[in-house]
Amino acid sequence: xxxxxxxxxxxxxxxxxxxxxxxxxxxxxxxxxxxxxxxxxxxxxxxxxxxxxxxxxxxxxxxxxxxxxxxxxxxxxxxxxxxxxxxxxxxxxxxxxxxxxxxxxxxxxxxxxxxxxxxxxxxxxxxxxxxxxxxxxxxxxxxxxxxxxxxxxxxxxxxxxxxxxxxxxxxxxxxxxxxxxxxxxxxxxxxxxxxxxxxxxxxxxxxxxxxxxxxxxxxxxxxxxxxxxxxxxxxxxxxxxxxxxxxxxxxxxxxxxxxxxxxxxxxxxxxxxxxxxxxxxxxxxxxx
Ligand code: PAF
Numbered sequence: 001x002x003x004x005x006x007x008x009x010x011x012x013x014x015x016x017x018x019x020x021x022x023x024x025x026x027x028x029x030x031x032x033x034x035x036x037x038x039x040x041x042x043x044x045x046x047x048x049x050x051x052x053x054x055x056x057x058x059x060x061x062x063x064x065x066x067x068x069x070x071x072x073x074x075x076x077x078x079x080x081x082x083x084x085x086x087x088x089x090x091x092x093x094x095x096x097x098x099x100x101x102x103x104x105x106x107x108x109x110x111x112x113x114x115x116x117x118x119x120x121x122x123x124x125x126x127x128x129x130x131x132x133x134x135x136x137x138x139x140x141x142x143x144x145x146x147x148x149x150x151x152x153x154x155x156x157x158x159x160x161x162x163x164x165x166x167x168x169x170x171x172x173x174x175x176x177x178x179x180x181x182x183x184x185x186x187x188x189x190x191x192x193x194x195x196x197x198x199x200x201x202x203x204x205x206x207x208x209x210x211x212x213x214x215x216x217x218x219x220x221x222x223x224x225x226x227x228x229x230x231x232x233x234x235x236x237x238x239x240x241x242x243x244x245x246x247x248x249x250x251x252x253x254x255x256x257x258x259x260x261x262x263x264x265x266x267x268x269x270x271x272x273x274x275x276x277x278x279x280x281x282x283x284x285x286x287x288x
Contacts, residue, residue, distance in 0.1 A: 001083045001087055001088065001089065001090060003079065003090050004090070005091075005094065007098075010091050010093075010138050013089065018140055023047075023048045023050070024048055024050050025044035025052070025141055025145060026044075026052050026054065026136070026139045027041050027044050027053045027054070027144070028131075029056075030056065030057045031073055032072040033081050035184055036147050037147075038081065038085060039147075039173055039174075040145040041087060044145045045086065047171070051088055051089075052087075052088065052089045052090075052141065053089075054090075054091040054092070055092045056131065056135075058131040059127075060106075060126070060127030060130055060131060061125075061131065063121050063124065091135075098131065105130065106129075107126065107164075108129070109129050109156050109163070111252075112252050113126070113129075115245075115247070115254070116245055116270070117152050117270065117279070125153070128156065129160050132157055133164070133166075136168060141168055142169065143168055143169040144157075144168055144169075144170055146170065146172055147172075147173055148172050148174050148283060149183050149185070150279070151268055151281040151283065152252060152268070154172050155250065155252055175280070175281075180200055181203035181204075182199055182200055182202075187278065188278075192274070195238060195273040195274055198236050198238040198239060198273055199239075201236040201271070202271055203280065204232055205228070205229040205232035206280060206281070206282045208228050208229065208231075208232045209228045209229050209267050209282070210267070212225065212228055213288065220258060221258050222246040222257070222259065222265075223246075223256060223257070225246035225267060226244050229244045229269060233269070233271060238274075240271065241271045241272075242271065243269065244269045245266070245267070246259075246265050246266075249264050249283055262286050263286055264285045265284050266282075266283050267281060267282045269281070
């Protein structure tokens with residue numbers, strides 16, 4: 001497995017792949033890898049001739065009140081995991097390599113960036129879109145792999161690819177969960193044993209709303225689905241919700257009244273347990 005840390009070296013590789021017509025899959029990550037990331041890697045391995053994993057904790061997507069230095073990191077462990085998966089190349093640039101002195105560009109995707117996480121974390125998706133656009137240019141992949149767990153991030157990146165004509169496919173891979181339903185996240189290590197058990201309330205809230213969606217098609221109203229999730233979350237005293245949403249999966253606009261026939265719904269929520277903030281979602285199809 002090759003480890004590349006400079007733009008010049010990754011561009012050299014990209015030019016060789018493009019010359020040979022090699023099908024490259026990119027898995028962008030911020031490291032501290034778990035089974036969720038590895039499921040992206042495994043799908044990318046099946047669908048491409050060569051897989052590049054980027055590991056870069058992107059300072060631009062952290063707000064002033066979010067602790068960048070607290071973000072978990074373990075490069076040696078990550079490299080060992082990726083080696084075992086048979087990954088061809090890891091791109092692990094420094095912040096100065098990606099944002100050299102004088103760097104002054106940003107990619108702003110309007111609309112889908114604004115609600116939900118956009119309200120709580122202003123500027124977050126500008127940081128995500130900017131670094132992902134740079135990674136797409138530097139690696140030149142045929143496809144890039146993202147987890148459904150970050151549903152709004154997926155909507156933002158898909159919109160960026162469409163609006164700015166990036167020549168690649170965005171592949172979205174289902175959320176990987178612990179056996180009890182907790183979605184895997186690098187932030188789970190910050191939960192105390194008590195918070196870890198309280199955090200199951202996210203999955204329970206989503207399940208309760210999903211049950212209504214499936215059993216009672218006449219109750220397919222945004223307000224009803226949000227109310228169900230609110231009531232379930234309220235049963236857990238440690239849980240402090242930032243938002244509970246039942247929105248159009250593409251535009252992320254909240255559904256208020258009855259959800260139009262033929263439309264699915266993205267149920268999503270962000271909940272704090274002490275200083276740790278967890279997100280989760282279910283994407284429900286119209287015919288589900
Ligand atoms: O999902 C993440 O880990 C990050 O937001 C990403 C896509 C790697 C961009 O920094």
